[in-house]
Amino acid sequence: MKPMPATPYLDQLEAGPWPSFVTGLKRLARENPMMTDLLGQLETSYRDRAGYWKGGTVGVIGYGAGIIPRFTELKDDQGKPVFPEAAEFHTLRVQPPAGMHYSADLLRKLADTWVAAGGSGLIAFHGQSGDIMFQGIRSENVQQAFDGLNALGFDLGGAGPSLRTSMSCVGAARCEMSCYDEARALRTVINGNLDDMHRPSLPYKFKFKFSGCPNDCVNAIQRSDMATIGTWKDNIRADQTIADAWMASHSMNDLVNMVVSLCPTKAITLRDAGRPAQPHETVLRVAEATEMTIDNHNCVRCMHCLNVMPGALLPGRDKGVTILVGGKGVLKIGATLGTVIIPFMKLESDADFDRLNELARGVLDFFAENALDHERTGEMIERIGLVNFLEGLGLEIDPNMVVHPRTNPYIRMDGWDEEAEKWYARKAEAAARHAEGRFAEAA
Numbered sequence: 001m002k003p004m005p006a007t008p009y010l011d012q013l014e015a016g017p018w019p020s021f022v023t024g025l026k027r028l029a030r031e032n033p034m035m036t037d038l039l040g041q042l043e044t045s046y047r048d049r050a051g052y053w054k055g056g057t058v059g060v061i062g063y064g065a066g067i068i069p070r071f072t073e074l075k076d077d078q079g080k081p082v083f084p085e086a087a088e089f090h091t092l093r094v095q096p097p098a099g100m101h102y103s104a105d106l107l108r109k110l111a112d113t114w115v116a117a118g119g120s121g122l123i124a125f126h127g128q129s130g131d132i133m134f135q136g137i138r139s140e141n142v143q144q145a146f147d148g149l150n151a152l153g154f155d156l157g158g159a160g161p162s163l164r165t166s167m168s169c170v171g172a173a174r175c176e177m178s179c180y181d182e183a184r185a186l187r188t189v190i191n192g193n194l195d196d197m198h199r200p201s202l203p204y205k206f207k208f209k210f211s212g213c214p215n216d217c218v219n220a221i222q223r224s225d226m227a228t229i230g231t232w233k234d235n236i237r238a239d240q241t242i243a244d245a246w247m248a249s250h251s252m253n254d255l256v257n258m259v260v261s262l263c264p265t266k267a268i269t270l271r272d273a274g275r276p277a278q279p280h281e282t283v284l285r286v287a288e289a290t291e292m293t294i295d296n297h298n299c300v301r302c303m304h305c306l307n308v309m310p311g312a313l314l315p316g317r318d319k320g321v322t323i324l325v326g327g328k329g330v331l332k333i334g335a336t337l338g339t340v341i342i343p344f345m346k347l348e349s350d351a352d353f354d355r356l357n358e359l360a361r362g363v364l365d366f367f368a369e370n371a372l373d374h375e376r377t378g379e380m381i382e383r384i385g386l387v388n389f390l391e392g393l394g395l396e397i398d399p400n401m402v403v404h405p406r407t408n409p410y411i412r413m414d415g416w417d418e419e420a421e422k423w424y425a426r427k428a429e430a431a432a433r434h435a436e437g438r439f440a441e442a443a
Contacts, residue, residue, distance in 0.1 A: 002036040002085070004029060009046035010039065028121045034136055035120050037083035041074060044082075058090050058139050060146045064199045066093050066156025067142060088138045089120070093131040093157035094149055095190075098183035099170045100126065109152055117145035128223065129207055130167030131157040155194075162200035163364070166190045168210035169217040177306065178212035179230025179319040180347040185210050185356060192357045196364060203371040206364060213315060214301045220327070221338045225377040226363050227324040228356070232316035233344060235296045236282045236306070243284045243312035255286055259305050267298035268305060284312065320346045321356075325363060325389075326378030336378040339386060341393070343400035359393075366392050396422070 004026070014020045025042075029035040045052055056069040068091040074082040081087035110132070115121050120136025127133050132154075137145055146156065157165030166189070169175070171182035189208055196202060209220030212230040220227035247255070260268045273291045277283045282294040294305070294313075306313045323345065324338025342359070346352050363377070366389070371380040381389045390397055397419075 002033045004036060005040040005043060007039055007043045010043050025122070032121055033085045034089070035086075035122070037086035038089060038120070038136065040083045041072060041086050044074060053089070058142055060143050060156070062198075063156055065159040065162045065197065066146075067091070068093065068159055086136075089136045090139065090142060092134040092137065092142070092145060092149070093127065093129075093159055093165060094134060095155050095157045095165050096126055096130055096132050096167075098168050098186040099173055100130075100167075101170070101173065106152070110149070110154075113148040113152060114145065117141050117148050119145055126167075127165075129157065129164040130209075130218075131165045156198065158197040158200075158205070160200045161202045161204050162198075162206070163190075163193055163196040163202070164205050164207045165197070166208045166210070167218040167220075169212050171210075171212035175212060176311070177215060177230075177303070177315060179232055179315055180212065180321055182210045182212045182230070184353060185228055185321075185347060188353045188357050189360045193361065193364060202364075202368050204374050204376055206367060206377065208360065213303060215303045215307070221324055222327050222335070223329060224327050224338070225325060225367070226360060227327055227338045228347075229322045229324065230315075230319065231301055231322050231344065232319045234316035234318040235280065236294055236299065236316060237314040238282050238284050239312055239314070240284060243286065243309065246309050246312050247286055252287065252290075255292065258308050260292065262304055264302055264304075265298045265300055267295045267300075269293050269295070282313070320344050323359065326376075326381050328376045328378050333379055333382055336382075339378075339381065340398075340401045341390065341395055343398055362393050396426075399423070 007022075010022045010025075013022045025035055025039055029039055041052060052073045053070045054073050056071050058067045058069040059065075060067065070089045070091065072081050072083060072087045072089070076082055111121070111123065114123060114134050118137060118141035119134055122135045124133035124135060134145065134149075166186050168182040168186040169178075172178040172180075173183070186208070190197070196206075206226075207224040208226050208228070209218050209224035210228045211218050211220045214229060214231060216222075216227075216229060220229060250258075256270070260270060269292075270286070271291055271293055273285055273287075273289050275291075277293070280296045282296060284292045286292045296316075306315070321342075321344070322340060323342035324340050326336055327338035329335055345355070347356060367377050367380065370384065370392070371377070372383075375383075386401075387397065
């Protein structure tokens with residue numbers, strides 16, 4: 001086994017109170033010379049404050065993406081790698097199961113398959129797009145590693161100007177806040193568009209993410225080009241028994257300071273008990289003569305009160321999703337959050353999931369045809385305008401898409417009457433459907 005190189009710079013990363021990735025690399029280096037040389041290359045990079053990796057072309061049969069090539073640029077005077085065992089240190093991006101569900105047995109099989117194929121043993125769960133990152137393998141072993149992972153039922157994820165691997169939260173499997181079947185939504189959209197993941201043909205990368213509620217545990221609004229966020233239309237549900245238990249372990253000051261005063265729209269108030277509740281109100285008795293009331297008309301689904309009083313407050317029963325587009329990290333125009341394009345849609349029946357996939361396909365096609373090279377969806381919308389984007393997709397403009405009121409009073413009013421008529425017609429149609437649903441439940 002190769003002797004461990006001196007790593008004074010990397011050692012500093014182990015000096016603090018928190019666990020360090022360096023400790024893991026050193027543990028793997030005891031059994032794998034590739035990791036020993038990786039430590040040497042990393043130490044050199046930290047010492048010189050420079051990266052010494054370059055890209056290239058590495059792939060497997062039938063795929064144009066999914067492998068991240070890394071070749072060392074650290075060479076001696078004869079042009080030979082200074083750290084030959086880590087001269088090639090490629091990464092396989094592999095799609096995870098929806099919701100990141102694994103059994104212990106499956107995790108062992110993944111690790112064993114990786115090592116048996118000549119991998120370094122280093123695995124990261126998970127990348128920013130959700131990939132399982134199998135890091136460190138030579139070009140000659142990449143196909144064998146993929147074949148072994150594929151035999152376990154796993155496929156390569158995205159890389160380059162392509163549809164990227166998707167993420168969904170653990171959702172309905174373990175979380176009472178879930179508002180739809182996140183795993184099914186992920187598999188419907190990704191399986192329906194796999195060709196754009198494995199054979200890059202887009203102007204730049206495109207990400208889907210699926211969060212079961214507005215807590216957005218997978219950062220879909222900030223980090224995905226199309227975010228599907230669970231939400232609800234009716235009143236927040238209340239469980240008085242759990243609320244009583246919560247109050248038994250908290251004071252009224254806790255309730256005021258932790259819940260009431262932190263509501264961003266001041267939709268939560270305290271009032272004398274006994275007053276009749278309005279149809280749009282959620283009411284909890286919090287003391288013998290005091291009730292906490294939520295005005296659901298002013299609730300913006302921030303989730304704070306539900307998170308602080310888990311179980312005592314829960315999402316409503318009329319559940320669905322909000323669709324946003326254009327989120328991303330910093331690139332050309334800075335970080336952007338997703339913009340609402342569909343305020344609410346049900347996601348329950350086969351037809352609902354087909355509609356979601358059709359929308360996803362439409363957004364992908366519009367992006368492919370209209371974006372500039374190396375331009376994300378949000379930057380494309382910023383350049384061409386949201387109205388043009390919505391018209392291109394055939395989506396109607398909705399007031400719920402407005403981020404904030406206009407600050408310029410000089411606005412054109414052409415066509416306002418026609419748009420108002422369309423809006424009221426849609427509202428009347430929705431009210432009729434809602435009334436029919438309530439009648440059917442009563443019957």
